Amino acid sequence: MDDLKAETFFADKAYDTNELLDMLKEADIAAVISPVKSRKEQRAYSHEYDIK
Template identity: 85%
Template sequence: MVVDEYGIPASGIVTSDTAADCSQAPLLMEDLEAEAFLADKAYDTNELLNMLKEADIAAVIPPVKSRKEQRTYSHKLYRARHVIENVFRALKRWRVFAPR
C-alpha cells in the first residue's frame, strides 16, 4: 500500500498470503512521485534499491543482516513508518480485510 505523509491511501495491491510483498513494490512505484520510500527489511532487495535510485527517491529501508555491505538509512525518517502501520491497523479494526 502507498500512503502519503498524512496516512491517506494512494494505491494498493491485494495479493495471496504466499506472495512476497517486495515483489509488488515495483508495481506500486509506477508513476510514484515521492521524496522517500519507507519500508521494513523485507523490501531490502537490489532490484528495488536500484529502481529507487533511478527514480531519485531516498530508500529508507534498514538493510538485512546478511548484506555484505551495510548501507546507511535515515533512522529519523524510518520512525515515521508508523503512519502506514496505523492505516493497516484501521483497516483491520473495521474488518475491511482479514489479516489471514
C-alpha cells in the first residue's frame, strides 16, 4: 500500500475488512466498498458507485 497512488479504492464486499479499511484511511484513500451483512456495526459507504 505504500506505493499506491489513488484517490478512491473500489471493491466488492469481499474486500470489506477492517485491516484494509484502516490501511486505506491511513493512505488518505476513499474506500467505496459495500459492507458485508454480517458486520455487527454497519458502516456508511457511497451507494453512488456501488458494485453489484
